[in-house]
Amino acid sequence: xxxxPLSVLAYAGPQVRAYLSRIRRAGLKPQRILLIVQSHHPVTxxxxxxxxxxxxxxxxxxxxxxxxxxxxxxxxxxxxxxLVDAMVKEINQICGDPxxxxxxxxxxxxxxxxxDQIERTLVQDLRDRTLVNAFTNMGPxxxxxxxxxxxxxxxxxxxxxxxxxxHPGYLPYVRGADGLLWSTLVRGRPGVSCFYMASGLDTGDxxxxxxxxxxxxxxxxxxxxxxxxxxxxxxxxxxxxLRAEMxxxxxxxxxxxxxxxxxxxxxxxxxxxxxxxxxxxxxxxLEHIFISR
Amino acid sequence: xxKQVQQVYELGWRNISDAEPLxxxxxxxxxxxxxxxxxHEDEADEDARGLxxxxxxxxxxxxxxxxxxxxxxxxxxxxxxxxxxLESMLEKVNP
Numbered sequence: 001x002x003x004x005p006l007s008v009l010a011y012a013g014p015q016v017r018a019y020l021s022r023i024r025r026a027g028l029k030p031q032r033i034l035l036i037v038q039s040h041h042p043v044t045x046x047x048x049x050x051x052x053x054x055x056x057x058x059x060x061x062x063x064x065x066x067x068x069x070x071x072x073x074x075x076x077x078x079x080x081x082x083l084v085d086a087m088v089k090e091i092n093q094i095c096g097d098p099x100x101x102x103x104x105x106x107x108x109x110x111x112x113x114x115x116d117q118i119e120r121t122l123v124q125d126l127r128d129r130t131l132v133n134a135f136t137n138m139g140p141x142x143x144x145x146x147x148x149x150x151x152x153x154x155x156x157x158x159x160x161x162x163x164x165x166x167h168p169g170y171l172p173y174v175r176g177a178d179g180l181l182w183s184t185l186v187r188g189r190p191g192v193s194c195f196y197m198a199s200g201l202d203t204g205d206x207x208x209x210x211x212x213x214x215x216x217x218x219x220x221x222x223x224x225x226x227x228x229x230x231x232x233x234x235x236x237x238x239x240x241x242l243r244a245e246m247x248x249x250x251x252x253x254x255x256x257x258x259x260x261x262x263x264x265x266x267x268x269x270x271x272x273x274x275x276x277x278x279x280x281x282x283x284x285x286l287e288h289i290f291i292s293r
Numbered sequence: 294x295x296k297q298v299q300q301v302y303e304l305g306w307r308n309i310s311d312a313e314p315l316x317x318x319x320x321x322x323x324x325x326x327x328x329x330x331x332x333h334e335d336e337a338d339e340d341a342r343g344l345x346x347x348x349x350x351x352x353x354x355x356x357x358x359x360x361x362x363x364x365x366x367x368x369x370x371x372x373x374x375x376x377x378x379l380e381s382m383l384e385k386v387n388p
Contacts, residue, residue, distance in 0.1 A: 182346075271340065
């Protein structure tokens with residue numbers, strides 16, 4: 001297995017699991033995984049396991065984080081297997097063995113199986129000094145960002161560090177939130193782009209981008225779940241698998257050195273930066289993605 | 294999570310600077326402006342279509358906020374207009 005000169009800033013959830021599973025299937029592995037363990041709940045901001053001593057708290061918090069961030073993928077797979085089956089059937093045209101990838105993502109996932117070096121950092125958020133120090137001491141490095149909030153300038157400005165991000169939209173045309181849904185309504189097909197992160201939202205230099213064929217998942221034979229479940233299904237499976245496929249095939253499997261990937265700057269006069277999609281538009285996007293005749 | 298982000302960030306994803314809501318009487322005008330920007334002529338122009346849908350998205354969000362305020366005039370008419378625009382926009386692309 002070839003070790004890539006790449007660190008993964010891992011934030012628990014389906015996205016990082018999809019990346020790591022797909023990277024491994026390509027016969028690759030990152031040299032290091034830096035796992036962010038959030039000391040506070042991402043929504044309520046309450047401390048997690050604050051009464052526990054150091055090492056035990058880290059383990060407890062990591063388990064808790066893995067549980068809550070992977071709750072919906074596990075629940076949807078168990079409660080709505082036909083949703084996942086319909087999706088797999090179509091995504092099969094784009095990436096090989098999506099069933100195997102999903103099984104791996106939802107299984108007993110151990111970061112130790114995906115890189116030789118695993119570091120865990122208990123932080124309040126991405127601005128936490130511990131995280132900044134960890135990156136400052138790292139030296140020149142290419143880092144794959146896997147989510148967990150907006151990357152602050154205090155990290156982006158560390159000399160020698162380059163953050164890669166894979167965005168579910170064809171840049172520069174689709175920037176911002178809910179990229180896959182906006183791509184569906186505006187462009188009629190999903191697109192994915194990999195770029196070097198910069199201070200603006202999805203404005204960094206583009207390394208690779210790809211338009212995928214229009215995809216829709218036929219669930220006519222079953223009772224249609226509510227929109228919230230369908231929306232969660234997209235972010236549990238569809239979005240992570242497309243991003244992982246693009247990252248591996250268009251960026252990591254190329255012959256270029258990761259530290260010197262050719263990139264083109266974006267024409268910022270083109271494209272739209274979108275916000276979260278309102279439920280009325282979202283319903284329309286979901287009707288295009290999940291077909292009930 | 295989306296709701297929380299919407300309450301914290303404004304245009305350009307800057308931290309929100311003015312959390313005071315607009316006076317109730319201005320909401321109808323604001324929504325009407327968003328709806329006016331929801332029209333576009335060239336179906337092949339994806340940016341124009343995106344901008345129109347983005348304006349419509351903003352109109353729907355504004356309608357939700359306006360619903361929670363008292364005495365915002367013409368809200369049912371504006372909502373019905375927004376729904377009509379949404380249907381017709383998406384019908385053109387996927388008849």
